[in-house]
Amino acid sequence: MTPAPLPRWVDLILLPLLNLSVAFLVAGLVVLAIGEDPLEATRILLYGALGWGEGIGFTLYYATSFIFTGLAVAVAFHAGLFNIGGEGQAYVGGLGVAVVCLALDRYVQWWITAPLAALGGAAFGAAWAFVPAYLQATRGSHVVITTIMFNFIAASLMIWLLVDVLAPPGQMSPESRTFEAGGRLPQLDGLMALIGVDTGSAPVNLSLILALLAAWGVWLLIWRTRLGYEMRTFGANRDAAIYAGVSPLRITVVAMLISGGLAGLMALNPVMGEQHRLLFEFVGGAGFVGIAVALMGRAHPAGVVAAALLFGVLYQGGAELAFEKPAITRDMIVMIQGLVILFAGALEFLFRPALGRLFAGAARREAA
Template identity: 75%
Template sequence: MSAGQLPRWVDYGLIPLLNLAAAFLVSGLVVLLIGENPLEAVEILLWGSLGFGEGVGFTLFYATNFIFTGLAVAVAFHAGLFNIGGEGQAYVGGLGVALACLALDQYVPWWVTMPVAVIGAALMGAAWAFIPAWLQAKRGSHVVITTIMFNFIASSLMVYLLVNVMAKPGSMQPETRTFEEGGRLPFLNDLQSWFDFGTAPVNLSLIIALIACVLVWVVIWRTRLGYEIRSFGANATAAVYAGMLPVRIIIVTMLISGGLSGMMALNEIMGSQHRLLIEFVAGYGFVGIAVALMGRAHPVGIVLAAILFGMLYQGGAELSFEKPAITRDMIVVIQGLVILFAGALENLFRPALVRIFTPSRVPAVQAG
């Protein structure tokens, strides 16, 4: 271990835990200022997210969305790219899911529709990421700016389609018709009787998300493409000098990232809502940035961070119900503090830990 570096267990385990502890400490002070007991609030939050079957089910349901968007951000991170267009890519990915379900749900069972919907979601999400990728690779347009712009374009496009093209006949709601059974992913309760998640809509897309984690690990750490992506992200100049093609790496990485974002729509559209509707993404794409940061862009860390944010979403709903003084806005503040310490203040504790864990070095040349 060279000077300035940390052991892996510190970098990947201790620092995220310290950041999380700092976020909850500040959150506890905020709760204390409004006259509530922070320890009691934590107890309610934990019970609401993990204390009973339905709470666990909703926690896993939210975590499924965060796994997809976290993986999408992480893949781009490894290439030195900052894809914050997950919202738009997931939105357009929902269009791919809906088209597959609307075309097949009346004719085939769900297990035939599902692979078509997975491919449709991935292709539509990747297609929405292609133009920002091409602009970055060919024209030097910064991918942060272009992906932000494409989020708004996707939102406007989906409003137009749901109002003027895909709306259910005779309905004023900006949504498609409800899918038949052939266009609905089964809930985990229906697949195995020993699952007891109550009315929570956790569904088969959770398994698909975990499979995506394994595939991302294989691609990034066990293939030549993954080696090129990580090399380019670590040192683009050295990667080009070694013969790697930057245009190819940027475009392929963004296509993979966009495809993963698009697959988030499986959970919401085919797994829960059973129709395409306005604003189903609900900020999950942006939370994926914090999930990727806290999970150190590794699939295992992303799963753990996604469960944490799922707990905040579900436990926060229970907390605001049990403690009316702690409103939903306060829960958003707590989530924002976690994102702040996991992202912007990620290096808050690193300098001190480097001094503690970096071995002292004897000078190579001594006088006399």
């Protein structure tokens, strides 16, 4: 029973849109069930995220984090690996960013700190992905399970570091000291003003540019390099790839290192771009949003950027919505995230048979 082939645009655009609509339809029903008007909620959400300058700034700020974590999941997908550990990798990546900032911020300009902090974040994130990758390749320990475990180990490790090591003496809250100007990324308000948007005090910062560059870099890697080709081959058919001379150990480890590195880069945005210090649980679920973003974006960098923007809208608009409609809390966004993962991911084939019949029927009629 081979599924009927669908026109390309149906597969790439109509089907994902259909899945997404169903996810939002269900979310709308929940809004209705708690006695609110879904259309009005949507209006407030869209206005809060896109209707005013500062809102747009916050939307882009959130989207920056999601581009990084989405790319992280997407790269691993291409090699047939499911990296659920983005949350932990980003958390540990924050340690790499913070260590560089704490060491340099008092002595040099931000543009010297920034590339080193990016390297630090990527290196720490990649290191956190290394053990699961190596165990998967050499011992067959399932990377899904080990990365989940590493998320929890990261949480314990970071609490210990923040409480006992990084917090300045005498301070109760688990966070590092605040970075000086040499450890802060510039905001993009000047750049946004050029295109006529006043982002006010929104924390959208230079890491947005880095995120877009990373998306382009991932596209180059996956579709324009030998390594990317090997990763896709390995992901599509393990045995064929191994027969063709691809080393499973090398591809698994390299793919997971790139994935972990991208997740680690995400830390640049909140740590060096907004809060200017290492905070307890600063990742705040962005690593998990990356799963929804990658699934929705079909693991293509352009799709990831678009899906990250959509989730940026949801996060910023959701905050405004919670403010205007106290009955609808930000937890609604977590629920929508679950619905998107369910319909765009687990149930992605739900409408495929029906659409297949529809288009097969249309094609027959045309032929007749």
